[in-house]
Amino acid sequence: MAGNTKERLLDSSGELFRRQGYMGTGVKQILAEAGAPFGSLYHHFPGGKSDLGAETVRRSGFLYGLLLGEFAGPEVELAGGIRAFFAGAAGTLRETDYADACPIATVALEVSSSDEEMRQACADVFNAWIEGGTARFELAGIPHARARTLVIQMLAALEGAFVLSRALRSTEPVELAGEASVASIEAALAA
Amino acid sequence: MAGNTKERLLDSSGELFRRQGYMGTGVKQILAEAGAPFGSLYHHFPGGKSDLGAETVRRSGFLYGLLLGEFAGPEVELAGGIRAFFAGAAGTLRETDYADACPIATVALEVSSSDEEMRQACADVFNAWIEGGTARFELAGIPHARARTLVIQMLAALEGAFVLSRALRSTEPVELAGEASVASIEAALAA
DNA sequence: GTCTATAGAAGGATAGAC
DNA sequence: GTCTATCCTTCTATAGAC
Structure with a gap:
């Protein structure tokens, strides 16, 4: 149970981080949501909020x-x-x-210039996505450098589309970002 | 002087919003930075922080x-x-x-699911960018629907690249997003 | 009408009861 | 070793002195 x-x-x-970000979420809110008593936070995360925050980012990102x-x-066709x-x-x-878009983007923007430990956790997640995606794209026959470029462009399109879609309350940006990414991948596969 | x-x-x-976001910035910090006494905030912005926040978003976005x-x-060639x-x-x-990327993206992600007034201010800014960009792309000879699509894809690429670049402390994502956007625009201009 | 002092709530963290 | 009661700080906002 522990x-x-x-x-x-x-x-x-x-x-909560996904919806409200790191700064907008209080530890008391987290504890209430989890149905956990106050002390348990500092039992499981001796470093307090920043400790929990970094582990949350790594876990959510994974x-x-x-x-x-x-x-x-x-096992599936890449572009599809x-x-x-x-x-x-x-x-x-x-x-x-x-509400539910990228689990770490809000946190990443909030902490990038103010909390180095948290920023590093976000960077580790993004790097893992880039590396995992590059390997997958290479498996489809795309050369390494091109694969890495395409993955970074795709992740940027996705993250930025989430920003626009959430603020505009429209899925149009995510849909258009998907179309652009798929088109780039198909062009690379055809080359 | 007033x-x-x-x-x-x-x-x-x-x-401060650009670097730390809305939730991470206190009104006292804003006042200290501006060299203004505490009461002046509520004199100029009767609605307090959210009032100042919404006007800041609209102004920064503009x-x-x-x-x-x-x-x-x-007056310049579009792709260039x-x-x-x-x-x-x-x-x-x-x-x-x-530190200095998009002035409203952090705020947009923070408030999109929790503060409707602030979310609307961010949405107004994004819509203005989309409309202004679409008009500019049309001026270069790109049909309306295609122009609008390209602008949304470009803005998504830019915003998402900022997320990645700030967290990774590398300009690579912004550079690659720029290359993808320019390539799409050149393809549309050639069509 | 400019500014200071303070209220009242919420923030994170800790000490210690059991 | 689980949980509660409390501490100190910081937050936004207001009241009122000048």
């Missing part, structure tokens, strides 16, 4: 990377998998009233 | 739109202007230690 509490804390903070892998894994992923992201936005 | 204080407050909050227009205005804008954004990131 290990369960730690997982619930990470789950709750992950959900899980989101897995989700991307489920849509565009080696990416197309499905963007379509799924647009659907999730609609279903959650534009 | 009007000057209001402008200084907007300037200070704009700078000014950033002007900057974009300076780089890619009607866009290329120069992304190069300038990368240069600014390097010069400011990856």
Whole structure:
């Protein structure tokens, strides 16, 4: 049960960070959401909020990377998998009233110039996505350098589309970013 | 001098929001930065922080739109202007230690699911950028629907590249996003 | 009508009861 | 070793002195 509490804390903070960011989420809110008593936070995360925050970012980022892998894994055709992923992201936005987009983007922007430990956690996640994506694109026959470029452009398109879609409350940006990414990938596959 | 204080407050909050976001910036910090006494905030912005916040977003967004227009205005060749804008954004990131990117993106992600007034201010800015950009692209001979699509894809690429570049402390994402955007625009111009 | 002092709530963190 | 009660700080906002 003790290990369960730690997982619930990470789950709750992950959900709240995604919607409200790091600065906008209080530890009391996280504890209430997790149904955990106050002291348990400092039992499981001696470093307090920043400790929990860094581990939340790494965990949420890892899980989101897995989700991307489920849509565009080696067993499916690459361009079709990416197309499905963007379509799924647009659907999730609609279903959650534009709340659930990238789990770490808000935090990344908030901490990049003020909290080096948290910034590093975000950077580690993005680098893992880039490396994992590059390997997947190479498996489809795209040369390494081109694969890496395409992945970074795709992730940028996705993250920026999330910013626009959430603010505009429209899935149009995510859909258009998906189309652009798929087109680039198909061009690279045809080359 | 009174009007000057209001402008200084907007300037200070704009700078701080860009680096730390809305939630991470306290009104006392804004006042200290502007060299203004505490009461002046509520004199110029009766609604308090959210009042100042919304006006800051609209003003910062308007000014950033002007900057974009300076780089890619009607008097310069479109693709070259866009290329120069992304190069300038990368240069600014390097010069400011990856602090100065989009003035409203952090705020937009923070407030999109929690503060409707602020979210609307961000949406108004993004819509103005989209409309202004679409008009500029049409002037270069690109049909309306295609122009609008290209602008949204370009803005998404820019915003997402800022997220990655700030977290990774590398201008690579911004540079690659610029290349992708320029290539799309050149393809549309050639069609 | 400019500014200071303070209120009242919420923030993160800790000490210690059990 | 789980949880509660409390501490100190910081937050936004207001009241009122001058």
